[in-house]
Amino acid sequence: MSKLDLLTPPRREDRHPATCLAYGGSLCGSGKKGEKCALAADADRAFTQGSICPLLPAMGMMLSLPDTAVLMHSAVGCGSCAHGVNGNVRSGHAARRGKPADGLWFSTALDEVDVISGGDAKLERAIREIDAAYPLQAVFVVAGCLPAVIGDDIDAVIAKVQPEVGARLLPVHCEGFKSRFMATAYDVVYHALGRNLLPRPDQAGPREEKTINIMNVSSMGRLDELELERLVGEIGLRANFFPVFARPESLRKAAVAALSISTCPTHDDYFLSHLEEKYGVPYIINHMPVGIANTGQWLRDVGERLGLGKEAAVLAEAEEKEVREALAEFIPHFRGKRVYLSAGEYRSLATASLLRELGFEIAGIRSFHYDEYAEVELEKLRRDKRDFVWSVANVQPFEEANLLKRVKPDLFIGHWHGNNTAGRLGIPTHVIYNTGYGYLGYRGAYDLARRLFRKLKNPAFTRRLGRYARLPYKESWYRAEPFSLIRSKTGEAV
Numbered sequence: 001m002s003k004l005d006l007l008t009p010p011r012r013e014d015r016h017p018a019t020c021l022a023y024g025g026s027l028c029g030s031g032k033k034g035e036k037c038a039l040a041a042d043a044d045r046a047f048t049q050g051s052i053c054p055l056l057p058a059m060g061m062m063l064s065l066p067d068t069a070v071l072m073h074s075a076v077g078c079g080s081c082a083h084g085v086n087g088n089v090r091s092g093h094a095a096r097r098g099k100p101a102d103g104l105w106f107s108t109a110l111d112e113v114d115v116i117s118g119g120d121a122k123l124e125r126a127i128r129e130i131d132a133a134y135p136l137q138a139v140f141v142v143a144g145c146l147p148a149v150i151g152d153d154i155d156a157v158i159a160k161v162q163p164e165v166g167a168r169l170l171p172v173h174c175e176g177f178k179s180r181f182m183a184t185a186y187d188v189v190y191h192a193l194g195r196n197l198l199p200r201p202d203q204a205g206p207r208e209e210k211t212i213n214i215m216n217v218s219s220m221g222r223l224d225e226l227e228l229e230r231l232v233g234e235i236g237l238r239a240n241f242f243p244v245f246a247r248p249e250s251l252r253k254a255a256v257a258a259l260s261i262s263t264c265p266t267h268d269d270y271f272l273s274h275l276e277e278k279y280g281v282p283y284i285i286n287h288m289p290v291g292i293a294n295t296g297q298w299l300r301d302v303g304e305r306l307g308l309g310k311e312a313a314v315l316a317e318a319e320e321k322e323v324r325e326a327l328a329e330f331i332p333h334f335r336g337k338r339v340y341l342s343a344g345e346y347r348s349l350a351t352a353s354l355l356r357e358l359g360f361e362i363a364g365i366r367s368f369h370y371d372e373y374a375e376v377e378l379e380k381l382r383r384d385k386r387d388f389v390w391s392v393a394n395v396q397p398f399e400e401a402n403l404l405k406r407v408k409p410d411l412f413i414g415h416w417h418g419n420n421t422a423g424r425l426g427i428p429t430h431v432i433y434n435t436g437y438g439y440l441g442y443r444g445a446y447d448l449a450r451r452l453f454r455k456l457k458n459p460a461f462t463r464r465l466g467r468y469a470r471l472p473y474k475e476s477w478y479r480a481e482p483f484s485l486i487r488s489k490t491g492e493a494v
């Protein structure tokens with residue numbers, strides 16, 4: 001039985017038993033027997049400053065789909081992250097279809113009375129009102145924590161209302177308390193799409209031998225899509241991007257493509273295995289095309305799998321030569337500069353490989369979580385035996401502040417909502433991912449180098465910010481060992 005036959009997807013921590021959120025040590029230390037991150041698979045922090053609800057990435061994906069709305073069934077605050085992701089939604093539509101469009105979302109805003117008397121009737125009313133007011137193809141009906149606590153049944157409500165409304169209703173179980181790994185969000189949305197919008201295997205149509213699926217869960221903007229489209233186009237293949245900003249046609253094509261290739265295993269493993277099991281679409285889930293060597297490997301993998309190995313190798317070699325020549329002017333400026341990275345597990349590690357190609361030293365990496373997929377990227381970094389601090393933390397800025405004060409990097413690269421600690425310490429920052437910029441492929445490597453060159457040339461803004469801004473921690477915390485609050489399940493420091 002496929003996982004997608006279940007009403008709700010399994011939790012990440014159940015699918016990947018080695019998954020962990022709490023590790024503090026070094027790159028090389030993490031590779032020693034008995035000291036792998038698995039050491040901390042049952043570990044946690046004695047103090048935790050925050051976490052990321054899976055609704056954040058889930059909303060980013062769902063809101064991007066055209067002619068679709070999101071109906072949050074939960075407390076009023078759930079889904080409010082939609083305000084933060086709407087900029088990406090607008091610019092994503094503009095880049096793909098020539099004009100911006102807002103994400104459309106609603107909330108049943110469950111209150112104290114609903115907690116006592118149940119919110120099913122309110123949900124039913126909301127679905128009918130949305131259907132009457134908007135001509136939509138689909139509505140994601142999303143359960144946050146509260147319906148799960150009070151026993152509301154979104155699937156039963158949907159089953160009752162569906163025959164009477166025009167839009168396809170897609171149940172999404174995204175209760176924040178169910179999983180501490182925000183990557184669960186990708187499984188949850190893929191689960192809803194896969195169960196409800198993929199065609200039946202016997203109705204999918206003939207195999208498209210030149211089409212390859214390239215998954216984008218919102219971690220690349222249109223510039224990156226264009227770069228990957230260009231590269232696979234050079235060897236005679238067509239890219240089918242989904243799920244973000246995708247039309248239903250992309251989902252139909254996904255079922256008949258010749259191959260699926262991931263741009264990030266953290267994002268895609270759940271759905272890729274389903275496409276293979278149910279539709280016979282094989283997949284590759286090895287490398288993220290960030291950096292020169294990684295992009296070459298990604299491209300060669302595609303070529304080899306589809307009998308185009310020679311074409312892919314020739315293209316990768318020519319592209320690599322060109323980009324290395326273009327990058328030569330920047331490398332003397334970067335050589336020896338120390339960078340600290342912070343991001344999702346795969347992005348942080350793959351970007352570190354790219355930065356080494358540009359001449360930077362890696363001073364440290366904080367990955368948001370760890371699972372077995374990270375080992376491929378960790379091994380690449382361990383190969384040249386230059387060690388650095390590596391930690392796993394679902395954000396935890398207090399730990400980051402302590403580490404940055406010790407490590408004193410020349411540059412910090414993290415998410416746009418996660419650069420403020422470094423900024424307030426006066427460290428120049430850059431976003432590790434912004435949909436308006438290019439990061440992937442050969443062009444992405446060059447674009448990133450240009451931006452970092454400009455950033456390092458004039459770090460006056462963050463230097464000045466560091467002079468006046470303050471962080472809320474006491475001196476005693478900066479004197480403490482940064483990982484001293486990581487504990488095993490039995491309470492011992494690890």
Ligand code: SF4
Nearest residue numbers: 053078144145176177
């Ligand atoms: S953790 Fe639960 S209550 Fe909080 S935002 Fe996420 S779904 Fe809503």
